[in-house]
Amino acid sequence: MSEAIPLYTISRCIMDTDADIARRQKLSSMxxxxxxxxxxxxxxxxxxxxxxxxxxxxxxILMRVRVEIDQYPVLSQEVVIETWPQEPRALxxxxxxxxxxAGKVLVRAASTWVIMNLGTREIKRDRxxxxxxLELIKDRALEKSIVRLRTMDRTKPVYAKEVKFSDVDYNxxxxxxxxxxxxxxxxxxxxxxxxxxxxxEVHFINEIGPGETLKFRRKKVNxxxxxxxxxxxxxxxxxxxxxxxxx
Numbered sequence: 346m347s348e349a350i351p352l353y354t355i356s357r358c359i360m361d362t363d364a365d366i367a368r369r370q371k372l373s374s375m376x377x378x379x380x381x382x383x384x385x386x387x388x389x390x391x392x393x394x395x396x397x398x399x400x401x402x403x404x405x406i407l408m409r410v411r412v413e414i415d416q417y418p419v420l421s422q423e424v425v426i427e428t429w430p431q432e433p434r435a436l437x438x439x440x441x442x443x444x445x446x447a448g449k450v451l452v453r454a455a456s457t458w459v460i461m462n463l464g465t466r467e468i469k470r471d472r473x474x475x476x477x478x479l480e481l482i483k484d485r486a487l488e489k490s491i492v493r494l495r496t497m498d499r500t501k502p503v504y505a506k507e508v509k510f511s512d513v514d515y516n517x518x519x520x521x522x523x524x525x526x527x528x529x530x531x532x533x534x535x536x537x538x539x540x541x542x543x544x545x546e547v548h549f550i551n552e553i554g555p556g557e558t559l560k561f562r563r564k565k566v567n568x569x570x571x572x573x574x575x576x577x578x579x580x581x582x583x584x585x586x587x588x589x590x591x592x
Contacts, residue, residue, distance in 0.1 A: 353386040369417035440486035500562035
């Protein structure tokens with residue numbers, strides 16, 4: 346990694362609530378950590394979540410994210426999370442690494458964000474934030490860029506869930522980390538016991554809020570990949586789609 350700025354880091358211990366049945370860090374916990382550090386760094390760069398909301402009625406909205414796991418952080422392990430933004434355009438790309446305390450990379454991730462007007466629900470297409478001319482890190486956490494994930498035919502229903510109070514965040518829609526838990530529930534305990542996920546990619550297409558029902562569908566792509574999608578029950582609109590890759 347180059348010494349260019351801005352690079353933002355925090356350290357964290359993997360706690361009981363972060364761990365799954367194998368004492369590994371849950372994917373939803375990773376997504377939560379990435380969201381938290383992104384918010385902290387945005388504040389550091391002058392685009393704080395609360396300031397955007399109170400002053401401009403704007404919000405950061407996550408559109409796409411891909412996480413690749415070299416080695417899972419485990420219960421009670423201390424880790425360092427790093428993040429840095431790419432050159433801003435209409436979309437805002439942000440990368441992440443999770444390292445152990447010796448500096449070894451455990452997890453790599455990349456994300457794409459937009460800034461949305463909460464009143465009109467329109468995406469702000471102009472270049473809103475330029476990071477004040479700071480030198481940006483050009484290195485990427487992942488080798489390949491995240492491209493559009495196509496929907497798939499002949500998916501099979503798994504389950505349906507009505508969105509409740511505990512599923513939504515301060516924007517009153519389902520939080521990205523919650524979606525990951527929903528996706529994990531598309532697979533049985535036995536499937537999770539037999540093997541671990543090595544990568545997950547999620548694309549958020551439409552919002553969904555309290556009282557609405559999300560229908561989950563799944564398709565096996567091959568022995569190591571599964572496709573998962575979520576559709577809104579009322580109109581059949583795609584809410585998200587995802588690709589899960591297994592070891």
